[in-house]
Amino acid sequence: MKQGRRAIEVAKAVVLVTPVVLLLWMFNRYLALDGELTIEYDFNGESSYVSEFTPLGRAWDREENLRTGETYQRIVGEPVYMSVDVPWSFDEVEMTVEYQNRNQPFIQFGLVKTTDPWVVDLKPAEISAIDTALAEWDAVEEDGVTLLQKERSFETFGEFVTGFPEDASIGYYNYFPPHIYIDDTYEKQAEGTEINRLLRGPHSFATYVKDEPLKCEFTVTDINREEGEDPVSIGVVRDSTILHEELLNDDGVADASRDATGSRTMTIDIPELPEGMYTLVFHANNDIVIESIRCGQHKFVAISHLYLVNSEEYSDAFPEIDTSETILTFHGHKLSARTAHTEGIQTLFIDDQPLDVYAVDAPFWWEEGNASEYHELRVVKNDIQLDAPGFFAFEPEQAFNPLYGLRYVDETASANDFDYILVKEYTPPTKTTSYTYQSATFSLDGVEGDRKSLDFTIAAPGIARNQNELTIHNVSFTFTRDSLWERVKNKFSSDK
Amino acid sequence: MKTDIHKQIVFDLIPFTFRVLFIWYLVAVLLELLFHGLVSEVLSLDLFLWVVILLAVFSFGIEYYQRSQSK
Numbered sequence: 101m102k103q104g105r106r107a108i109e110v111a112k113a114v115v116l117v118t119p120v121v122l123l124l125w126m127f128n129r130y131l132a133l134d135g136e137l138t139i140e141y142d143f144n145g146e147s148s149y150v151s152e153f154t155p156l157g158r159a160w161d162r163e164e165n166l167r168t169g170e171t172y173q174r175i176v177g178e179p180v181y182m183s184v185d186v187p188w189s190f191d192e193v194e195m196t197v198e199y200q201n202r203n204q205p206f207i208q209f210g211l212v213k214t215t216d217p218w219v220v221d222l223k224p225a226e227i228s229a230i231d232t233a234l235a236e237w238d239a240v241e242e243d244g245v246t247l248l249q250k251e252r253s254f255e256t257f258g259e260f261v262t263g264f265p266e267d268a269s270i271g272y273y274n275y276f277p278p279h280i281y282i283d284d285t286y287e288k289q290a291e292g293t294e295i296n297r298l299l300r301g302p303h304s305f306a307t308y309v310k311d312e313p314l315k316c317e318f319t320v321t322d323i324n325r326e327e328g329e330d331p332v333s334i335g336v337v338r339d340s341t342i343l344h345e346e347l348l349n350d351d352g353v354a355d356a357s358r359d360a361t362g363s364r365t366m367t368i369d370i371p372e373l374p375e376g377m378y379t380l381v382f383h384a385n386n387d388i389v390i391e392s393i394r395c396g397q398h399k400f401v402a403i404s405h406l407y408l409v410n411s412e413e414y415s416d417a418f419p420e421i422d423t424s425e426t427i428l429t430f431h432g433h434k435l436s437a438r439t440a441h442t443e444g445i446q447t448l449f450i451d452d453q454p455l456d457v458y459a460v461d462a463p464f465w466w467e468e469g470n471a472s473e474y475h476e477l478r479v480v481k482n483d484i485q486l487d488a489p490g491f492f493a494f495e496p497e498q499a500f501n502p503l504y505g506l507r508y509v510d511e512t513a514s515a516n517d518f519d520y521i522l523v524k525e526y527t528p529p530t531k532t533t534s535y536t537y538q539s540a541t542f543s544l545d546g547v548e549g550d551r552k553s554l555d556f557t558i559a560a561p562g563i564a565r566n567q568n569e570l571t572i573h574n575v576s577f578t579f580t581r582d583s584l585w586e587r588v589k590n591k592f593s594s595d596k
Numbered sequence: 597m598k599t600d601i602h603k604q605i606v607f608d609l610i611p612f613t614f615r616v617l618f619i620w621y622l623v624a625v626l627l628e629l630l631f632h633g634l635v636s637e638v639l640s641l642d643l644f645l646w647v648v649i650l651l652a653v654f655s656f657g658i659e660y661y662q663r664s665q666s667k
Contacts, residue, residue, distance in 0.1 A: 104601035108608050115613050119620045122638075123627075130634045139637065148633035187633065 132188055135583035139184065140576040144171040153180040153558070153572065172200075175570040178560040179210070182575065189544070189551040190579035196539040197558070198574040201226065204560050206511030207570070209540040212555040214548045220557060223540035224526045230273060231528045232515040245275050248521040260520070268519040271509040275524035280339060280376045281504040286399070288312045293400040295393040295494050297426055297482075298409035298418065301386040306491070306502035307397040310375040315396040318366045318382065321389050322351040323417040329354050330387040334366055337379040344370055360417035363391055377502045379403070389417070399500045401431075401491040411483030413443040423482065429499040430477040432490020433512055436463040444483035451475045457484065465565050467512065474499060511562045535573060607658050614651035621648050 129137065141150040143162045153159035158177025164170070195209055205228040213219040233248040240247045242257035254260040264279045286308055292315075293307075307314070314336065322330050329350035336344040346368055351361040368380070382390065389409055393400075408426055415421050430450065437448055437457050448455040448466075455466045477492070486492065489510055493499035507513065509521060529538035544551050556577075560570060582590065621644055628635045635641060 104604055107601075108605055111605070111609050112612055115609075115616050119616070123623075126634055126638050129638070130631060148636045187631070 130187060131584075132190075132579070132581065133584045135581050135586065137186060137188070137190070137579045138576060139186070139579070140574065142171055142574045143173050143572070149185055150575070150577075151183040153182050155180070158564070170573065172571045172573045175558060175560065175563065175572060176567075177564040179557045181212070182556045182558075184554045184556060184577055186552050186554070186579055188581075190581045191545075192541060192543055192580045193554070194539055194541045194578045194580075195556055196537065196576045196578070197225070197572060198535050198537050200534070200571045200573070201536055202569040202571075203566070204511075204563050204568040204570055205229065205514075206561055207538075208559040209538070210557040210559055211542040211544075211547070212557060213546050219546075220559075221542055222557075222559060223542070224273070225538045225540060225558075226529050226536065227273065227509060227526065229271065229509050229513045229515045229517070230521060230523055230526060233518070233521050234528055236515070237521075244524055246523050246526075248523065250515075250519050265520065266505060268505055269517060270506050271513060271518040271521040272506055273509040273521070273523045273526060275522050276340070277506070277522055278339060282375060283308060283310075283500075283504075286310050289398045292398055293393065293395040293494075293498055295400075296391075296422075297494065298414070298421070299390040299402075300407040300409045301388065302384055303382045303390070303405060303407070304403040305380040305382065305393075306377055306401050306403055306500075307380065307395060308377050308399040308500060308502075309373050309397060312396060314368060314370045314373055314378060316368045316380065317392075317394040318368075319363050319391040319393075320348070320366065320384070321360050321363055321391055321417065322353065322387055323360045323389055323414070324351075324353045324355070324357050324387055326385070326387050327354065327356050328385075328387075330385055332366065332382070332384040332388055334368060335381040335383065336368060336370065337381055338373075338376065343373075343378075344368065358416060379502075389414075398498065400498045401493045401500060401502065403491055403502065404488060406486045406492045408479055408482040408484050408486070411441075411443050411481060413441045413483050426479045426482055426494075428477040428479065429493040429496045430475045430488070430490060431473070431493075431499060431501055432475075432488040433473075434465065434467040435477075435486060435488040435490070436465050438463045438485045438487075439483055440485075441483055444481060446479075446481040446484070448480065448484070449476075449478040463487075467562075467565070511560075607662065610651060610658055611655040614648065614655040617644075617648050617651060621645060 128134070139149045141147045143152065152162055153173050153175060158175065159180045160174040160176065162171060162173050193211070197209065201207070207225040208222045209225045210220045210222040213221055237248045237250055238252040240249070240254065240257055245257060247254065247257050247260050253265070254263065261277070261279070264277070266281060270277070288310055318334060320332060324330070331350050332348040334346045335342045346366050348364060348366050351364070353359060353361055410421060410423055410426065412421070412423055435450065437455060439445060439457055439460055442460060444457065445460065446457055448457065450466050453466070455464060457464045489508055491499070491501060507517070509523070529536045547554065558570070560568070562568070563570070624635045624641060624644060628641065
């Protein structure tokens with residue numbers, strides 16, 4: 101009997117003490133006294149800290165496998181966003197995702213740092229071209245850069261840099277090789293480049309210089325469609341170094357009056373430059389329209405982006421606007437076209453293949469397997485933004501590939517496209533028979549606001565148009581900062 | 597004799613656990629309102645409530661049984 105009473109007392113003590121211990125542990129976790137807070141979300145119901153992936157359409161509603169009881173969310177478009185609200189500010193976060201990948205060759209995880217301007221810190225999650233090369237090719241690592249070779253030709257990375265294989269196809273990711281290609285076939289010509297099509301907003305151009313001055317003249321107009329000042333700068337860049345910068349102040353009209361204030365000219369004139377490719381970075385907002393470009397160089401292409409304006413939509417700013425079609429030479433294997441106005445709804449032709457742009461503010465894609473071909477691109481109505489991992493020339497004679505044998509490893513690349521791949525800061529994901537696991541660490545420095553409301557993203561280019569799919573089963577975030585003890589210590593040491 | 601001990605343990609412990617957990621449930625809800633995510637990120641408040649309800653049912657059942665036995 102006495103034993104029974106004793107057992108009851110012990111059991112009651114356990115019932116009383118357990119919640120207290122649990123509460124203390126919960127407070128320790130919540131307050132992150134040890135400097136760490138881990139939040140996990142398995143898509144089973146709602147979470148206090150984590151939202152499911154949005155927007156709907158790109159991400160489906162949460163689902164449950166009724167046989168196994170597993171919960172998950174399906175991703176069919178990109179990018180998708182997940183909001184995480186934490187009670188305190190932290191310094192760093194590690195995002196770990198458990199997922200199943202159905203044929204998506206390129207995935208990145210990201211953290212939105214600022215919304216205006218839109219800045220996202222993207223980290224690689226899964227790149228199948230590099231994964232294949234890492235598994236099957238020879239690898240040499242130096243200073244964090246991994247050189248992958250289909251056939252082992254170089255013993256060290258240093259050998260690769262000194263004996264750079266200019267004729268080889270080289271893929272790069274997170275690392276651009278410090279090599280300047282010299283085109284032995286290039287000869288300067290008396291006749292340079294003249295472009296009289298209207299181009300809106302920021303652009304980058306590439307040109308080639310050999311035994312000649314780099315002389316370019318940009319005529320620009322401020323159309324004042326948006327609020328704010330519209331300064332312009334043109335930077336001359338070689339091997340990631342700005343050699344020269346030309347500036348033009350705002351026209352003095354800062355409001356959205358839609359008054360075009362006339363043409364102004366910016367001139368770049370650099371007499372002597374070493375031979376090679378140079379980039380002209382035209383930095384401006386969408387109120388600035390380039391009316392014409394005149395350049396002494398005869399090789400001249402726009403890099404990755406072109407915003408063609410010659411349309412009735414802009415007749416208020418340019419009453420005598422030429423609305424005839426634009427015929428471009430395009431080098432690349434995929435292209436997106438987007439218009440902001442109903443006047444821009446049209447059908448483009450890429451080597452006579454039609455690309456229908458049938459809605460405003462939506463990208464329409466064209467894609468082809470071969471990355472190294474030139475195409476004729478016919479833009480019938482203009483008023484369109486073209487984006488591509490490639491180059492646009494206004495005349496076939498002006499076209500050249502400023503990257504030469506280099507190609508960025510993107511979702512359309514496969515290991516077979518390359519002889520070498522240069523990669524930095526990439527660890528392939530861990531794969532089991534059922535799931536893939538990948539982590540990415542983000543610094544929270546530079547995140548706007550109080551760093552308690554964070555937006556994470558999964559970018560999977562091409563997932564919708566190739567009808568690929570990701571199913572996300574679990575996402576966990578480990579936030580870290582100094583422990584309470586370290587913060588107290590730092591406080592007192594900094595006060596001294 | 598042994599069955600009596602077990603019976604006593606159960607009859608004593610279940611109402612006690614119910615009372616303790618009922619109070620802790622109220623505390624947990626209050627804390628969750630004050631510190632969003634403190635409790636709900638660790639344990640399900642819905643599940644907690646169901647446990648309390650279940651204990652309440654057993655507890656009142658035991659009380660009813662004991663009253664009927666003492667008559």
